[in-house]
Structure formats: C-alpha cells, structure tokens
Amino acid sequence: MIIKTNKAIPASEITDPLVFQQRRNIIKALLAGTLLPAAIGSVSANTVPQLRWPALTKSKHSTDIGLITPPELVKNYTNYYEFSFNKQDSTELAQSLHTDNWTIEISGEVEKPGHYQLEDILGRQTLQEYVYRFRCVEAWSMVIPWIGFPLVDLIKRLKPLSKAKFVKFTSIYDPENMPKQRINAMLDWPYVEALRIDEAVHPLTILAVGMYGDALPKQNGAALRLVVPWKYGFKSIKAIVKIELLNRAPMTTWHAFAPNEYGFYANVNPSVPHPRWSQFSERRLGSRFFTPRRQTELYNGYGEQVASLYSDMDLRHFY
Numbered sequence: 260m261i262i263k264t265n266k267a268i269p270a271s272e273i274t275d276p277l278v279f280q281q282r283r284n285i286i287k288a289l290l291a292g293t294l295l296p297a298a299i300g301s302v303s304a305n306t307v308p309q310l311r312w313p314a315l316t317k318s319k320h321s322t323d324i325g326l327i328t329p330p331e332l333v334k335n336y337t338n339y340y341e342f343s344f345n346k347q348d349s350t351e352l353a354q355s356l357h358t359d360n361w362t363i364e365i366s367g368e369v370e371k372p373g374h375y376q377l378e379d380i381l382g383r384q385t386l387q388e389y390v391y392r393f394r395c396v397e398a399w400s401m402v403i404p405w406i407g408f409p410l411v412d413l414i415k416r417l418k419p420l421s422k423a424k425f426v427k428f429t430s431i432y433d434p435e436n437m438p439k440q441r442i443n444a445m446l447d448w449p450y451v452e453a454l455r456i457d458e459a460v461h462p463l464t465i466l467a468v469g470m471y472g473d474a475l476p477k478q479n480g481a482a483l484r485l486v487v488p489w490k491y492g493f494k495s496i497k498a499i500v501k502i503e504l505l506n507r508a509p510m511t512t513w514h515a516f517a518p519n520e521y522g523f524y525a526n527v528n529p530s531v532p533h534p535r536w537s538q539f540s541e542r543r544l545g546s547r548f549f550t551p552r553r554q555t556e557l558y559n560g561y562g563e564q565v566a567s568l569y570s571d572m573d574l575r576h577f578y
C-alpha cells in the first residue's frame with residue numbers, strides 16, 4: 260500500500276494480485292541491486308510483467324546529445340559531503356550506508372501525509388530512462404541515463420493543498436555511517452534542498468532510483484534522489500528520506516552556508532558567474548584531454564522547456 264493511513268486503498272486490492280506480487284518482486288530486486296538490466300522494463304501498473312522485461316523505455320524528455328558519460332566515471336567521481344569532500348573517498352565511504360527498506364516521510368500541506376515504503380511508491384509508478392545532462396556548479400558536466408519517474412506523479416497522489424508553494428527535500432541523517440555528519444560542522448546536517456512547486460511539478464523533474472540500467476549506486480544517491488537537469492547539481496539531493504510541501508521557501512544547505520555563492524534557484528547560467536569562478540564554460544567529464552571546454556548553455560540547454568518558469572525574474576538577482 261502506498262499511504263499508511265486508514266483511508267488508503269492497498270495497491271494489492273486494485274491491481275491483479277499476481278501482477279502486484281510480480282511487480283513488487285522486481286522492485287525489490289531493483290532496490291537491492293540484483294536485477295538484470297533487461298528485467299527493469301516498464302514497471303507499470305498497466306503492463307503485465309514477464310520474467311524478463313522488455314527494454315527500459317526511454318522518456319520523451321531524454322536528451323540525445325552525443326556521448327553518454329562512461330558509468331565508471333559517474334560512479335567514481337561523486338560529491339557526497341556527508342562522507343567526504345574528496346570525490347573518490349566519498350564513493351568508497353558511501354558503501355556503509357544502509358539502503359534496505361527505505362521509507363520516506365511525507366508531511367506539510369498535503370491531504371495524505373504519512374510514512375511510505377519506497378517499494379510501495381515504486382509499485383505504482385512507471386519507471387523510465389531519462390538521459391539528462393548534469394551540470395555541477397564546479398563547472399564540470401556529465402550525461403547520465405537515470406532510471407526514475409516524474410516527481411509530479413508522486414505529488415499528485417499526495418493531493419497537495421492550495422497552500423503548498425514549495426517542496427522541501429531532506430537527506431538521511433545517519434552520523435554513525437556518515438562521518439562528516441559527526442565531525443564537520445561547516446554544513447548544517449541533514450542536507451536539505453527545495454524547489455518552488457511549479458519547478459517540482461515540471462515534467463523534467465524526476466525522482467531517480469537507478470542509472471545505466473541498474474540500481475542507483477549508494478554513492479550516487481540510493482535509495483532515492485532528485486534530478487533537476489536545468490539546475491546546478493547541488494539541487495539534486497541524494498538519499499531522500501523526507502518530502503514536505505510548504506507554504507514558504509525553506510532554508511537550504513548550500514544557500515545557508517554561502518548565500519552569495521549558492522542561490523536558491525541555482526539555474527545553470529553562463530552569464531551569472533560564481534563569485535570565485537566563471538560559469539561561461541564547462542569541462543565534460545570523459546572527454547579527451549585536448550577537447551576544448553564546452554560553452555555552458557542557459558538552463559543547461561533545457562531553456563525551451565523551462566524558461567517560461569522564470570520569464571518575469573531577473574536571473575542575476577534570483578541566481
């Protein structure tokens with residue numbers, strides 16, 4: 260069942276029980292990282308599952324822009340400050356995180372708050388592949404094939420109230436397994452990010468549970484992370500355990516740390532430099548040593564889809 264309230268209808272009651280059980284097994288295997296890539300397929304309420312699923316369908320929002328970054332680069336070059344400020348160390352240390360039986364707390368301005376098992380949420384979603392450009396505020400970029408579903412699907416199911424204007428996401432707080440949460444007071448833990456509600460329900464915004472046809476590696480944000488492809492990577496929060504719909508904009512981790520360097524919006528923008536470096540160009544990870552840097556694109560190249568969200572805003576002020 261998706262929502263742990265008395266009113267919720269268990270998914271098992273509205274779906275053929277055999278289909279429900281098979282889908283659940285596949286999702287369990289996906290979350291445990293033991294699923295064959297070909298078996299992920301369309302984990303959809305409308306599809307009759309088979310033992311091996313057809314190839315994962317690609318979202319129409321996928322970006323076909325040349326080479327996908329080799330997976331070993333994406334999996335071994337990670338920003339995960341709860342573990343380390345070093346990209347290789349964070350990859351290794353993140354393996355200590357426990358990602359089984361992942362639960363997400365939903366609260367705030369919704370009709371259906373509660374504690375949800377991730378596998379129950381996924382049981383009602385169609386997972387698809389989303390090939391997205393990913394641009395870090397540090398001026399490097401990648402192209403990643405994520406597996407996930409639109410955040411709007413979950414938000415709709417929670418029945419947001421009209422007062423809901425922002426969505427706040429909180430990462431896991433686990434100082435026993437996350438060394439920097441014990442000893443580093445520079446950032447406020449747990450890691451928090453947020454979107455305006457119209458950004459959150461935009462079809463490009465996804466919650467990801469996998470990448471490269473496989474489960475999401477721990478270092479890349481398992482069990483559940485946000486991906487907002489037109490914003491700098493720090494908005495794409497990892498290991499989400501709480502989602503709140505709020506009336507006011509909450510404070511977020513990097514904005515609290517250095518408000519003049521990391522804005523709330525963090526839209527990729529070549530014309531708004533970071534105070535300590537230019538954002539005019541970027542280094543595409545995996546490209547050859549002599550390959551020239553790429554010119555940064557406004558909204559990371561997704562302007563056609565998202566520019567209207569900011570049409571009345573001064574992007575230099577709302578960076």
Ligand code: MTE
Pocket residue numbers: 333336337338339340341395396430450478479480491492493494495496497498
């Ligand atoms: N989420 C959490 N919980 N902790 C983090 O340190 N780093 C952010 C973002 N999400 C971070 C996080 C930053 S700065 C970036 S660039 C991306 O994750 C990096 O994602 P990747 O390591 O999968 O490439």
